[in-house]
Amino acid sequence: xxxxxxxxxxxxxxxxxxxxxxxxxxxxxxxxxxxxxxxxxxxxxxxxxxxxxxxxxxxxxxxxxxxxxxxxxxxxxxxxxxxxxxxxxxxxxxxxxxxxxxxxxxxxxxxxxxxxxxxxxxxxxxxxxxxxxxxxxxxxxxxxxxxxxxxxxxxxxxxxxxxxxxxxxxxxx
Numbered sequence: 001x002x003x004x005x006x007x008x009x010x011x012x013x014x015x016x017x018x019x020x021x022x023x024x025x026x027x028x029x030x031x032x033x034x035x036x037x038x039x040x041x042x043x044x045x046x047x048x049x050x051x052x053x054x055x056x057x058x059x060x061x062x063x064x065x066x067x068x069x070x071x072x073x074x075x076x077x078x079x080x081x082x083x084x085x086x087x088x089x090x091x092x093x094x095x096x097x098x099x100x101x102x103x104x105x106x107x108x109x110x111x112x113x114x115x116x117x118x119x120x121x122x123x124x125x126x127x128x129x130x131x132x133x134x135x136x137x138x139x140x141x142x143x144x145x146x147x148x149x150x151x152x153x154x155x156x157x158x159x160x161x162x163x164x165x166x167x168x169x170x171x172x173x
Contacts, residue, residue, distance in 0.1 A: 009107070010071045011114050014059060014079070018069055021076050023051035029078075029097045037134040042161045066118060070098070070111055077102055080111040084122055091115075091124035103137075112145055116172055125172050130155075130165040139166065146170045 014022060030043050049055070059067035065083035069076055078098035085092050093115050098107050119127050130153065131138050147168040155163040 008072055009110065011068050011080075011111065012071070014056070014067045014069050016053075016057070016060065018076075019051070019053055019056050022056065022067070022069065022079055023047075025076055025079060025099070026051050026097065029099060032100050034132070037132050038161075045159050045161055046157065064122075065094075067095075068111075068114065070107060072102075072107075078107060078111065080115055082115045082118060084124060085128065087126075089124050090126045090128055091119040091122065093127055093129040096129075108141060109145070120172055127170045127172060129168050130163070131168060133164050133166055139168075142168050142170075 027047055030047055031040075034043050056067065059065055059081060065081070067079060067081040070078040070080070078096075080096045081094040083092055083094055084090070093112070096108060096111050096115070098111070116127060119125075127147075128150070129142065129147070131142060133152070147170045149166045150169045151167045153165050153167050155165065157163055
């Protein structure tokens with residue numbers, strides 16, 4: 001298994017031209033990763049509502065949030081998004097997605113450290129995220145990175161679907 005070399009990767013803010021790339025990555029990742037946790041119908045419903053231009057545009061040139069594309073040797077392989085919350089000093093890691101065949105090579109950790117740096121630069125000392133309760137692999141990664149479960153939460157996302165999640169939190173040093 002090959003681990004990443006910083007010179008081979010870039011993590012950059014998306015542009016409008018990247019919208020189709022992010023949507024395509026999201027579809028590939030979600031359909032492979034989440035099918036064991038939620039129904040195909042819920043996956044398609046969430047994909048349809050998440051990767052539209054009106055949902056992605058707020059990440060462009062925003063001082064409160066960002067969506068960054070991870071590339072290896074110029075090839076898009078993942079992305080992460082984050083936003084300051086209404087709670088003072090808190091940032092939410094909204095998304096951290098990587099092609100499944102690249103798990104375990106350090107890319108996810110690279111994105112997570114990037115988000116932590118962005119959080120601190122925007123004055124946040126707490127990072128919060130939500131993760132599906134059945135997403136054991138991701139939960140283990142987040143625990144190893146210093147996150148702990150703050151609470152359980154069920155979010156109604158419409159069309160008869162819910163997200164049954166843990167809210168996890170990490171204090172940034």
